[in-house]
Amino acid sequence: MSLLPARIRRLTNAEYGASARALTRTATDPSGSFTPDSRQDGYTVNDAQRVDPVLAKQLAASAEALAAEVKGKLAEFAPCADQGAQAESCATEFIKSFGGRAYRRPLDTAEIDALLTVYRVGAKGATYADGIELIARAVLQSAGFLYLTEIGDGSSGATLALTPYELASSLSYLITAGPPDDALLAAATTGALSTPEGRETEVRRLLQTSAARDRIVRVVREWLGIDRIAMTAKDSNVYGAFAGVRPSMELETAAFVNEVLSNATGTVGELLGADWSVLDEPLKGFYGAPGVGRVSLPNRRGILNQGAFLAVHAHATETAPVLRGVTVLRRVTCNDIPSPTELNINVVPPVPDPSKTTRERFSIHSTDEECRSCHNYIDPFGFSFEQFDGMGKLRDMVDEHLVDNGHPVDSAVTVTMGNEIDGAYADSNALAQALSTSKTVRSCFARQVFRASAGRSGKSAAESEDSFVKAWEAAPEAEQGKIVETLVTYVKSSLFSHRRPQ
Template structure:
């Protein structure tokens, strides 16, 4: 790991921290090595995760084989372990849970989202030297802010230490260490941190604790999710996550932060090794507001809402466009997800066909619907007309705007989104030597659909575009900000298309089709599994994923039930007996 040289002149407060920094450096995790439970100190240098993914996004696809003499399907084998670093949201949320609210949010290395999810990026990317330095500086700044405030430090520690070696310090380190490490400290770890507190106190017990807190917040056991499991007595080819590791896995999935004391107490009792114990804790946590934020985080990544951040349009060309309209589109989807998951606990597949949504005044104007009481900052429920042009998430502003260019539509991007995000299918990248640029305004007469015929005339392009363009054409009645239109380049729009051989008249017909397509539910469950696992699934996990899909279907495709089905599944509780690789 990289420890930035300490500038004692410029930062005198670090003079006392220097011995601790050296100790941290000596205990740094190196890629390919495994963390020893007694090795308490150290910051991180690299992420030791392995995405473990498959090049086939639908690695769990069925082989429609009805032969009664066929061999039984293979038994479930769990995927390889990963060791993800905390995402930025997980880091900040965990810091707040440990130290309290209203602390400054320090800079950290940006998240990446290969295969949609930040957890996969956190398990497959290397932390830079700058990133390690940022964690070091953040730990110092955060601990300094807490311990400079007498009321705050006393609330954190829970007692007033008379000396660095009294019972107050020992009790705090045991309790705080359990929250930070997401497991109890070993006796060696406890004594080592007590020694640091004494060594760095310089006669001030509070100062010793301040530097120990800074050290713990740099530990790989805090910054990484160290979940290796223990030998499975039933199957030596795999490992089973410990009760403490299950507490961590459940908490990061449901709250996007480390476990609270009640969950850790359940881990200590062994309750998290049973279906009943896991279900009880999951139900408790799902009733908490923190679960709402975590669910929103999953759907924001699954639906790729970050792409709204860079959207701009020419107001002269699109008079309804404002930056506030784009933000309203994001809020609309957040409210819609919350309605399906938390308010009504409804069949989540309905999000792709519902005529119910939430609008402010700008969205109401865009959709041409009544919205009494709406204002720029007030969203109200709205019903899209039964005989109207919209139905479901794919006819709302966010999807239509994200998957369009600044001045013209992209049936290809819209069709690709349907294939990849909604149905979990794989679309290969275009050949490197293919010109991807298309300027409809310089391409002569005809509609955009006419101009895209070149995709199907070029054999290099046809194999993919004949697959992704037909569902994309279904949205041609909606322009690059999602407003309805009937003409393109002065000509009537043909918004017919197809999905897997089924001819469809328009986007409303697609919504009706998706409402009963079993792949939609399976894809949502698969995407959640990837998010929770920090990697792509592999073929050997198919029986485990099939069981999750089946449980999801039996629940009526309710997302909360899916979370509990996932948490109690073998796939979530076991891992292959392999070392974590860099």
């Protein structure tokens, strides 16, 4: 099995926020104003995250504000009966408890001594509370808090086993995007996490939490790029209703994924092929649905036919069949079709023409010798969504026909990829149903789960990814499409628990 290299990775903004809230019990969003995370293959969890000068200032400001909150709750965080005679003893206990929770492991003597020095600087000529505040500020900006290590105990060898506390942290952040709880740290202390069975027990326990469901929602959104819905804008002259339903589209994704996990099959097939969704009142009207809550939507099968996906992968004034098609190809079928830039092709967008439908305009790509080879794959996926406009609404109906620029819309496509997805489809709903039962899609989703979980993708992780897919294929076929079981397979494997030296 090809292992990932030993590494240290920075917490994402979401992970920092969850960690800071768990540590300081703040009611604020500590990372809400941070610069956006860098991404690898669309995922925020990756080992390319850095602390640049802008983020360093934001981290310092956040640490200062959070430390002030800690100081204001001294009796809760650092009680001390005699702040004169027992101040350093009390500070030491605070360092062990607060620092241990921040670093997600017991502190060693050198770390305790260093933070005690920080306390003395803060308390000198001031108060015990001031010293505690400075400790909190230091801890909240420390590498031990901001970074997760995957380096083992320093022993040499061809493979490195993660330490019990590294396993606890990696497992917790993978499943809940937050720090390990007391039960997980206890499992680390007893050595239970050193076995696949022990890790599986903890994974299944954590997967019952709301934090785990939130984490899975984030992974699904990043997988399809629909986490950008909150920042997606449309020309209000063309799509005047979009701003009013955009928040509902974001809510729909979370509610739908949670429903798939909690009250449905919990599979990628259900994500892609469900004939229902979970709607609020604004989205009910937008979709023309029969009600709110979980409702039947046979003409909007799965997450690809929901407003968030359709709106994100479209332009401000019209649909974008190329964007939609490329996204499905790359993210759902793992067909890594090259970009025009990689092929040194200068793409000229089709000129606006009110006498033609969007499909008629964009079909020009398949007539170009340079573009044809790729667009023969892209266009069928993209054109299948043409019954929906650029904000994800079903197009207007005229004389029993959906129309675009006054002309009937054609969403019928024929897919020819050389696998079981090949076939003729009336529209994106029929295509989504086929994708939902595809082995190619299930295998691709396993790869996407690995990329989102391992925090590395591309050529540098290709062998490790292939190793994971082989482990996934060894699982019972009935479990292969299940989101939870795919995560469990990863956590039980040595790809999770071991690393190779750099």
